[in-house]
Amino acid sequence: MTEFAGHPLVVSAVPGQSPLVALTAASLARATAAPAVYFAYVDTSRYTVEEFPDGTVHHEPVDPDLAGDEARETEQRLTALVRxxxxxxxxxxxxxxxxxxxxxxxxxxxxxxxxxxxxxxxQTHGHRRVRDFLGSSLAANLSHRQHRPVLVVPVQVVDWRGRAPWE
Known part of the structure; x- marks a missing residue:
């Protein structure tokens, strides 16, 4: 286990994400004296060629025909969004x-x-079965494949009388 005090947080950043995720991370970072928050977007259409000690990676497209500037543009858009x-x-x-x-x-x-x-x-999945929801959940995958805690921030309020997004 890594102590919370004095250690950074990693936040998954995706287009269209609620700002509440970033605000929650900032609040937790202040509460734990975290030196920084690392926002990260994972492009699943690319693969990692080399990993560096600061967490950055050199990556290439899975499909070499898609080797345009799309990744750079996405990175710039998301950096502006996080800002x-x-x-x-x-x-x-x-x-x-x-x-x-x-x-x-x-x-x-x-x-x-x-x-x-x-x-x-x-994640909000619309009308999906619980098994489908859990099978594709980033939170579930992270919680089963590494030792750090995973804080899942609710971004859609569901009334107890209503249906959950996966029902």
């Missing part, structure tokens, strides 16, 4: 553009920066 989310927060943050399988890429980053925990937004 917007963190505006006014007094927590240092960094952005990492990763590649490959989400749980593996985020775990590599957490190991590289010696993170205390992950912060991710809850």
């Amino acid at each position: 917007e989310w963190m505006d006014g927060q007094d927590v240092p943050w960094f952005f990492r553009y990763l590649a490959g399988r989400e749980d593996r890429a985020l775990t590599h980053l957490a190991r590289a920066v010696d993170a205390a925990a992950f912060v991710i937004g809850a």
Whole structure:
């Protein structure tokens, strides 16, 4: 286990994500004196060629015909989005553009920066069975394949009388 005090957090950042995930991570970072929050986007259409000690990676597209500037543009868009989310927060943050399988890429980053925990937004799947929901959940994959805690931030309120997103 990595102590919370003085260790960074890793936050999964995806397009269209609620800012509540970033605000929750910033609040937890302040509460635990985390030196930084590492936001990361994992591009599953790319693969990792080389991993570096700071958590960054050199990556290439799985399909060589798609070797355009799309990854760079996505990285710039998401960095700007994280900057917007963190505006006014007094927590240092960094952005990492990763590649490959989400749980593996985020775990590599957490190991590289010696993170205390992950912060991710809850997935909303519409009408899916619980088995399907859990089988494809980043939170479930992370919690079963590495030792750091995973904080899942609810981003959609469901009334107790209503149906959960996976029902």
